Amino acid sequence: MAIIEVEELSKRYDDQAVLDRVSFSVEEGEVFGILGPNGAGKTTAVECVEGLRRPDSGTVRVLGFDPLRQGARLREHIGVQLQHTQLPENIKVWEALDLYASFYDRPRDWRELLEQWGLADKRNARFSKLSGGQKQRLFIALALVGDPKVAFLDELTTGLDPQARRATWELVRRVRAEGVTVVLVSHFMDEVEELCDRVAILDRGGIVALDSPESLIDGVDAEYRMSFRLMEGTAAEPVRLLGNLDGVASVSRTGELVVVAGRGDFATAVTASLAREYVTVRDLRIDKHTLDDAFIALTGRSLQV
Ligand SMILES: Nc1ncnc2c1ncn2[C@@H]1O[C@H](COP(=O)(O)OP(=O)(O)OP(=O)(O)O)[C@@H](O)[C@H]1O
Numbered sequence: 001m002a003i004i005e006v007e008e009l010s011k012r013y014d015d016q017a018v019l020d021r022v023s024f025s026v027e028e029g030e031v032f033g034i035l036g037p038n039g040a041g042k043t044t045a046v047e048c049v050e051g052l053r054r055p056d057s058g059t060v061r062v063l064g065f066d067p068l069r070q071g072a073r074l075r076e077h078i079g080v081q082l083q084h085t086q087l088p089e090n091i092k093v094w095e096a097l098d099l100y101a102s103f104y105d106r107p108r109d110w111r112e113l114l115e116q117w118g119l120a121d122k123r124n125a126r127f128s129k130l131s132g133g134q135k136q137r138l139f140i141a142l143a144l145v146g147d148p149k150v151a152f153l154d155e156l157t158t159g160l161d162p163q164a165r166r167a168t169w170e171l172v173r174r175v176r177a178e179g180v181t182v183v184l185v186s187h188f189m190d191e192v193e194e195l196c197d198r199v200a201i202l203d204r205g206g207i208v209a210l211d212s213p214e215s216l217i218d219g220v221d222a223e224y225r226m227s228f229r230l231m232e233g234t235a236a237e238p239v240r241l242l243g244n245l246d247g248v249a250s251v252s253r254t255g256e257l258v259v260v261a262g263r264g265d266f267a268t269a270v271t272a273s274l275a276r277e278y279v280t281v282r283d284l285r286i287d288k289h290t291l292d293d294a295f296i297a298l299t300g301r302s303l304q305v
Helices: 042-050 071-075 093-101 110-116 132-144 162-177 189-195 213-218 238-242 266-276 291-299
Strands: 002-013 016-027 031-035 057-062 078-080 150-154 181-186 198-203 206-211 224-230 248-254 257-262 281-287
Touching: 002 042, 002 181, 016 042, 016 057, 016 181, 016 198, 016 206, 031 042, 031 189, 042 057, 042 150, 042 181, 078 132, 093 110, 093 132, 110 132, 132 150, 132 162, 162 181, 162 189, 181 189, 189 213, 189 291, 198 213, 198 291, 206 213, 206 291, 213 291, 224 266, 238 248, 238 257, 238 266, 248 266, 257 266, 266 281
Parallel strands: 031 181, 031 198, 078 150, 150 181
Antiparallel strands: 002 016, 002 057, 198 206, 224 257, 224 281, 248 257
16 A cells, blocks of 8 residues: 655756656555665655645645645654754753654653663763764654654764664664654665665656666666686686576686676576586675666666765
8 A cells, every 4th residue: 555655746946956747656564765866856855745845746645645735634643854953962862752752642652762772771861972873763763753654764874884874774674663664765775775675766856767676786787797716626617618608798717716797697507507517616706786786777877976
């Protein structure tokens, strides 16, 4: 069942078209990613869905509500992650939760959220004294305090170190496991690949692709490479053995190192052929495509900044 439906959403700022007839829907229970480079219009799109910005045209329904006309009722059922600048430096963790709980008719018990998100010992700490990861946990707890059906998480891991990013990903999985639908805005490929059931790739105001990360990656019809080392004394000559296999574009050998490039599922054909000839190899590596390759294939540019 679609929980969010967006049709033909358009928005301009002055003479700049930021969203141009964007349509997508989000299914109940999924983690839906909106991925795109800086300035692609991600935040604008999400804020139109949340009812925080007014689109020029198009329709948006979230849980059946029109975010502009029924914003107050809608906000009872959604949770929005705040950006850092939106909490006073001196507010205590419990005060922030208590304040946000007061915005809802039927909030969750924030003491439970403190426990659940590992913030119980930080209950009386001031916001400014929290680490980046703790702040992120607080923001997620605040987004959940209204017991929402949908949570919007925007650039959740920007500025976090790799360890804190991974810990935050785990938290998102927990939110999903609780049955909350998640809309995740990000410009990190790995994050989206890791977390999202489906992703809309937004570029220059339009959706250039919408699918699961796996399908987007599988759809990339570009060469990739596999490499391995032959065991010493191997008699087989890989260039001859592998050169004519389906999908293989080139095979090169430098000493024991063999590099095979190709398209499609050539790596399976290569390993099967090696096994048939009893050739054992080590250090086998396949540089499979990533979401960034999918982005390059779709837009001609890399998203990595
Ligand atoms: N209130 C506004 N008035 C004028 N222009 C705006 C406004 N908000 C955003 N823009 C412009 O619209 C474009 C899209 O901005 P938006 O914040 O939606 O992109 P984004 O994909 O979320 O980018 P980022 O990843 O940098 O947050 C940008 O060029 C931005 O400068």
